[in-house]
Amino acid sequence: MEHYNMNLTVKVWRQKNSKDKGGFVSYPVKDISSEMSFLEMIDVLNEQLIVDGAEPIAFDHDCREGICGQCSLYINGKPHGPWMANTTCQLHMRAFKDGDTIVVEPWRAGAFPVIKDLMVDRSAFDRIIQAGGYISVNTGNAVDGNSLPINKDHADASFAAAMCIGCGACVAACKNSSAMLFLSAKVAHLALLPQGEPERKSRVLNMVAQMDKEGFGACTNTGACEATCPKEISISNIARLNKEYIFSSLTAEK
């Protein structure tokens, strides 16, 4: 694809802190290369803001190679921008053309309060994981990987669910701000493997309880989450989570 430069207007949500009301501010950015990533474009804008003596825009990012789940940004009405199966850091400026106005908002959900500008507090996800998204291996040596026979289909489905990077795009896209796609990926990932079996029931029950406590909405199976997920986590995981929940709540000892 041919390289080109563009001038853009970036309309960004600015908010001093969690208490501030916040609002949109439009910034012109010049000579942006089509080869730049979206975050590099914001870096350029921030350099310009610093030179002008203004406060740079706060946003989350870490690996910038699409695997850490730190970058967020709701760009032009879609989490992680217009490309499918893509994170914001892997969105490149060739997705836009000269003269475009790009609207950038933080994830919007009561459970993800804005810390500053485009940064939101996603620690609710950490607490959901702490409620059961793990397996307990207390002691001993690592066993040989092939000593536990695992059904190939289950291993594949588990791996597909484990692709979830916990970015929260599903919550941002959902009309109910539901965390069900995230939660279901974490539950399905371990429920499909023999290693997850000992804590299978308590895991799903505790994680759903924690999700509700954090103030996420309930799932209505609309499918917006699946369409925006940068890792293409399947919505069928949600149905699997429901099955796990029904089975676990009906057969739990207490």
Next chain:
Amino acid sequence: MTWKQVFTSSVGKKLVMGFTGIFLILFLVIHAGLNACIWANDGGKMFNSGAHFMGANVVPRILEIGLFAGLLLHIIQGIMLEVSNRSKRGVAYAKDFGNQGSKWYSRSMGILGILILLFLILHMTDFWFPNRSHQGFLLGEEIDLYAKMKETFATLWVVIVYVLGCLSLGYHLAHGFQSAFKTMGVHNKKYNQLLTSLGYCFSIVITLAFVMMPLSFYLGWLN
């Protein structure tokens, strides 16, 4: 895990919606099947004897209480979920996510549900209430429901409202049918594809069947 904890969790609340939804879908099949007797075109003989069976027998009348319980549960839980879900995003987006990955009717189940409820109130005031009050709310004598239908569906605006009510129901079912099974844990791809197609077929057939009833009377297709 107490029952209370299960049914007050977000997944449990959805289960209530799913189970009552399927229950109401079964009712729709019976309702549409029975009403289809008007097309026997015998001046309402077959239809009225069907209605008599449902209205004057103890067993269907006891089941009717169950139907109301399921309906109320579906309505109350649905409204509570809708209100709660809407409260979960304090600040709205400037640019909406829109139709990407989801259908408008799947995102409008609450509004469609309210429209159906309003229609249901009108519908029950038209038929159920006059009939049951005539029966003294027990097993008394019924009114001629076929004649009542003929009289009700002679007015154009009533027919239009009924058609719109049935369309709301159709769109509600188009999402609700398949969503209910997903909520109950059907995750296998082959079943989901089957249930989704079945759901669309069911919504279309049920909507057409119900829409044709007032139209048949209004357009004079029946004797």
